[in-house]
Amino acid sequence: MTRRYDASQIEPKWQRVWAEEGLSRASExxxxxxxxxxxxxxxxxxxxxLHMGHAEAFSGGDAIARYQAMRGFNVLHPIGxxxxxxxxxxxxxxxxxxxxxxxxxxxxxxxxxxxxxxxSFDGSRRLATCDPEYYRWTQWLFLRFFEKGLAYRKTxxxxxxxxxxxxxxxxxxxxxxxxxxxxxxxxRELTQWFYKxxxxxxxxxxxxxxxxxxxxxxxxxxxxxxxxxxGARVTFTIAETGEEIEIFTTRPDTLWGVTFFVFSVEHPxxxxxxxxxxxxxxxxxxxxHARTTKREYGDEADTKDGVFLGVHAVNPVNGEQVPxxxxxxxxxxxxxxxxxxxxxxxxxxxxxxxxxxxxxxPVIQPEGADPLDGDxxxxxxxxxxxxxxxxxxxxxxxPESIAEVAAWLDxxxxxxxxxxxxxxxxxxSRQRSWGAPIPIVHCSTCGEVAVPDADLPVELPxxxxxxxxxxxxxxxxPTWKHVACPRCGGEAERDTDTMDTFVDxxxxxxxxxxxxxxxxxxxxxxxxxxxxxGQYTGGVEHAILHLLYARFxxxxxxxxxxxxxxxxxxxxxxxxxxxxxxxxMSKSKGNIVEPxxxxxxxGADSMRLIMLFAGPFEDDIDWKLIAGDDPxxxxxxxxxxxxxxxxxxxxxxxxxxxxxxxxxxRLTHRTIEGVTHDMERFRFNTAISKLxxxxxxxxxxxxxxxxxxxxxxxxxxxxxxxxxxxxxxxxREVLGEGSSVHVSAWPSFDPSLVVEDTVTMVVQVDxxxxxxxxxxxxxxEAGALELARASAGAQxxxxxxxxxxxxxxxxxxxxxxxxx
RNA sequence: GCCGGGAUGGCGGAAUCGGCAGACGCGCGGGUCUCAAAAACCCGUGAGCUAACGCUCGUGAGGGUUCGAUCCCCUCUCCCGGCACCA
Numbered sequence: 085m086t087r088r089y090d091a092s093q094i095e096p097k098w099q100r101v102w103a104e105e106g107l108s109r110a111s112e113x114x115x116x117x118x119x120x121x122x123x124x125x126x127x128x129x130x131x132x133x134l135h136m137g138h139a140e141a142f143s144g145g146d147a148i149a150r151y152q153a154m155r156g157f158n159v160l161h162p163i164g165x166x167x168x169x170x171x172x173x174x175x176x177x178x179x180x181x182x183x184x185x186x187x188x189x190x191x192x193x194x195x196x197x198x199x200x201x202x203x204s205f206d207g208s209r210r211l212a213t214c215d216p217e218y219y220r221w222t223q224w225l226f227l228r229f230f231e232k233g234l235a236y237r238k239t240x241x242x243x244x245x246x247x248x249x250x251x252x253x254x255x256x257x258x259x260x261x262x263x264x265x266x267x268x269x270x271x272r273e274l275t276q277w278f279y280k281x282x283x284x285x286x287x288x289x290x291x292x293x294x295x296x297x298x299x300x301x302x303x304x305x306x307x308x309x310x311x312x313x314x315g316a317r318v319t320f321t322i323a324e325t326g327e328e329i330e331i332f333t334t335r336p337d338t339l340w341g342v343t344f345f346v347f348s349v350e351h352p353x354x355x356x357x358x359x360x361x362x363x364x365x366x367x368x369x370x371x372x373h374a375r376t377t378k379r380e381y382g383d384e385a386d387t388k389d390g391v392f393l394g395v396h397a398v399n400p401v402n403g404e405q406v407p408x409x410x411x412x413x414x415x416x417x418x419x420x421x422x423x424x425x426x427x428x429x430x431x432x433x434x435x436x437x438x439x440x441x442x443x444x445x446p447v448i449q450p451e452g453a454d455p456l457d458g459d460x461x462x463x464x465x466x467x468x469x470x471x472x473x474x475x476x477x478x479x480x481x482x483p484e485s486i487a488e489v490a491a492w493l494d495x496x497x498x499x500x501x502x503x504x505x506x507x508x509x510x511x512x513s514r515q516r517s518w519g520a521p522i523p524i525v526h527c528s529t530c531g532e533v534a535v536p537d538a539d540l541p542v543e544l545p546x547x548x549x550x551x552x553x554x555x556x557x558x559x560x561x562p563t564w565k566h567v568a569c570p571r572c573g574g575e576a577e578r579d580t581d582t583m584d585t586f587v588d589x590x591x592x593x594x595x596x597x598x599x600x601x602x603x604x605x606x607x608x609x610x611x612x613x614x615x616x617x618g619q620y621t622g623g624v625e626h627a628i629l630h631l632l633y634a635r636f637x638x639x640x641x642x643x644x645x646x647x648x649x650x651x652x653x654x655x656x657x658x659x660x661x662x663x664x665x666x667x668x669m670s671k672s673k674g675n676i677v678e679p680x681x682x683x684x685x686x687g688a689d690s691m692r693l694i695m696l697f698a699g700p701f702e703d704d705i706d707w708k709l710i711a712g713d714d715p716x717x718x719x720x721x722x723x724x725x726x727x728x729x730x731x732x733x734x735x736x737x738x739x740x741x742x743x744x745x746x747x748x749x750r751l752t753h754r755t756i757e758g759v760t761h762d763m764e765r766f767r768f769n770t771a772i773s774k775l776x777x778x779x780x781x782x783x784x785x786x787x788x789x790x791x792x793x794x795x796x797x798x799x800x801x802x803x804x805x806x807x808x809x810x811x812x813x814x815x816r817e818v819l820g821e822g823s824s825v826h827v828s829a830w831p832s833f834d835p836s837l838v839v840e841d842t843v844t845m846v847v848q849v850d851x852x853x854x855x856x857x858x859x860x861x862x863x864x865e866a867g868a869l870e871l872a873r874a875s876a877g878a879q880x881x882x883x884x885x886x887x888x889x890x891x892x893x894x895x896x897x898x899x900x901x902x903x904x
Numbered sequence: 905g906c907c908g909g910g911a912u913g914g915c916g917g918a919a920u921c922g923g924c925a926g927a928c929g930c931g932c933g934g935g936u937c938u939c940a941a942a943a944a945c946c947c948g949u950g951a952g953c954u955a956a957c958g959c960u961c962g963u964g965a966g967g968g969u970u971c972g973a974u975c976c977c978c979u980c981u982c983c984c985g986g987c988a989c990c991a
Binding site for chain 1: 905908909916927929930944958
């Protein structure tokens with residue numbers, strides 16, 4: 085009597101049993117002999133219920149966690165929520181909801197959905213970054229950074245939405261407009277808090293050399309973001325005022341080719357110099373434009389835009405005076421916000437020079453080509469060559485001369501070799517109220533004063549008014565900010581900004597090691613035991629921000645002696661996105677497919693198998709292509725699970741009364757080997773296909789009257805990380821095991837049984853397959869050749885032509901080469 | 905523009921120390937069962953030629969290396985992702 089597969093009967097039952105048994109709890113028992121494994125998934129943001137992206141990511145992460153547990157590891161697999169941030173506040177503004185209630189309600193819903201999906205999270209370690217007992221330590225860490233000078237305040241330009249009257253993060257500015265109301269944002273100078281990540285730029289770069297188990301694209305993105313350039317800083321002088329202006333260049337060897345000088349229009353000196361030069365009228369519109377408009381890139385007209393300021397710069401290497409311009413093509417945020425322009429050897433400078441009629445003077449001549457002539461050049465020459473018109477450096481070759489000139493500048497006191505980074509310090513303050521308050525008190529006598537550790541957390545007040553107003557709800561609160569200065573006791577005000585949510589997520593993985601710890605963000609011994617993370621799983625959208633910040637935090641904690649390693653995530657795995665019809669799912673496109681209805685209809689096991697069988701884990705899944713448009717169509721993996729129930733049931737019924745065939749035993753061992761190998765490389769799709777092959781062969785064996793009990797046990801165990809509910813049912817209820825399949829030992833294989841005793845040998849003639857022979861695996865070359873020559877297919881193809889060569893690769897192939 | 909990754913049946917994908925291209929699944933076609941449908945199960949399914957045995961073509965395009973190329977090399981086209989006036 086074959087048991088029918090019914091997920092709705094099976095899944096809620098085991099969900100309950102596992103919770104009662106505490107199956108997923110990591111062991112802190114010091115007598116536990118098992119090695120530890122930390123399986124970490126990027127924690128979700130609690131806006132609404134789980135979406136398809138979560139279903140995909142966590143299906144993979146959970147498969148890894150369950151696999152490692154069966155491999156004999158004591159697995160830590162925690163979950164939490166990245167729970168501060170804009171959506172909660174927007175819900176409050178738009179719909180008058182309490183952000184805290186909204187957030188915790190969503191967390192409960194997502195937690196229930198995770199349970200329903202069979203995720204093996206250790207529920208005793210659950211956290212949310214908006215819990216006061218969590219952000220207490222976010223604030224504590226901020227103060228440690230502050231003490232070290234790694235958190236500081238400075239005035240910087242930020243994105244300001246005049247409609248919503250608030251600062252926005254860069255991510256919240258879409259094509260120059262506020263993501264919420266569509267208003268063009270302005271740039272405003274505001275005093276903000278920063279983390280000094282630039283101090284760690286070189287180390288963040290260097291340590292990537294050893295991170296061989298990260299995806300290349302993520303490493304590349306981080307390298308580009310850090311943007312290291314070697315070059316020199318050179319000091320120019322404004323002829324009319326005598327003030328010195330430093331520039332950064334990667335090509336000091338072209339200094340003798342400078343024919344003009346350019347400030348970014350946002351450079352603070354521009355207004356003053358334009359006034360002096362009598363060109364303020366022409367310059368002002370450019371400055372105003374830059375202030376209110378997001379830069380458009382790739383705009384040809386913009387590249388050549390610019391205004392002569394009416395003043396001149398003195399070139400330190402030859403004393404020449406060159407005209408000074410202000411132009412939008414020079415970025416305030418890179419280098420010093422001012423450049424020396426060498427049109428003969430820089431594309432952008434060349435375009436600008438031709439537009440404005442500035443001289444082009446080549447100082448690098450390509451070897452073995454016609455000499456460059458500045459008057460007739462049609463494009464810049466950025467390549468290598470020999471220096472000319474460069475004083476005593478004439479005849480020196482680039483690129484070697486770059487360092488030579490830099491060293492010479494240093495000797496002369498006119499500049500110095502340096503390294504420039506593109507990365508900026510991390511602006512962490514937000515004029516938002518659903519975040520961790522910055523634990524600083526501003527006192528008119530004492531200045532910036534740290535809130536004493538004993539007074540942490542600085543808690544958010546419960547009664548914030550989220551209606552739109554002049555200042556943030558926190559700043560507007562009638563009493564919250566007014567406190568006594570911790571140092572002098574005088575009247576003072578709290579900082580009313582909160583921290584970027586990326587601060588919250590830069591250390592949550594440490595907290596999981598010591599849930600509820602009262603004496604610090606984590607207990608160092610716990611972190612020492614569990615970390616670094618064994619496997620980190622999450623979306624590639626965090627390739628730069630979160631992963632870079634978390635690496636930065638870890639290095640700072642290392643320097644403080646709090647953790648014994650400098651990289652938190654040696655292994656990183658990025659899942660692909662779930663898209664629909666070639667583009668991302670979104671409300672506006674109306675193409676959102678929800679995972680939970682799928683789970684209710686077909687079961688969590690089927691949902692997980694659909695996700696992992698669809699293709700390589702790191703590739704996108706186009707839901708339209710793999711599932712079609714009919715939600716009631718039975719998924720193929722669901723039918724397969726039904727067949728698995730059939731074969732396991734039948735294998736048990738037959739028991740040992742019928743012998744298991746040698747072929748099936750060998751296939752079972754090959755499957756164990758193959759699936760194990762695939763799990764190590766996250767090739768879930770091919771692992772599942774191997775299990776399907778085994779299922780099909782078991783079906784055949786049973787239909788032929790044979791046994792399949794050994795194969796059945798292996799199948800159930802190997803499938804357990806993917807389909808935890810169905811396999812538990814089969815393991816305990818059908819196979820009658822006393823304890824969970826998820827704590828059973830991952831099956832091992834006998835290498836001697838992995839090798840087939842016969843193999844198909846391909847017989848080729850002139851590289852084309854002409855016959856296939858079944859031969860013994862251990863066949864020797866002479867034997868193989870003899871069989872091949874004699875085969876009907878080879879005879880027919882060779883005909884009466886001469887055999888000129890025979891290639892034998894035992895036992896797989898013989899290729900007979902003819903000439904005829 | 906620069907960097908990274910791709911292109912294989914109707915579809916998702918498999919196979920790379922160079923050696924049977926298309927595993928596994930979806931879809932589709934045919935069949936069994938059924939009054940019928942669904943489900944389940946069985947068979948078939950790259951294209952073309954052939955009565956059949958078989959043969960030819962085929963992994964984005966072109967070329968090269970090789971007995972043999974989806975795999976290695978060169979040139980090109982297109983697609984996806986990231987960065988984007990970075991001096």
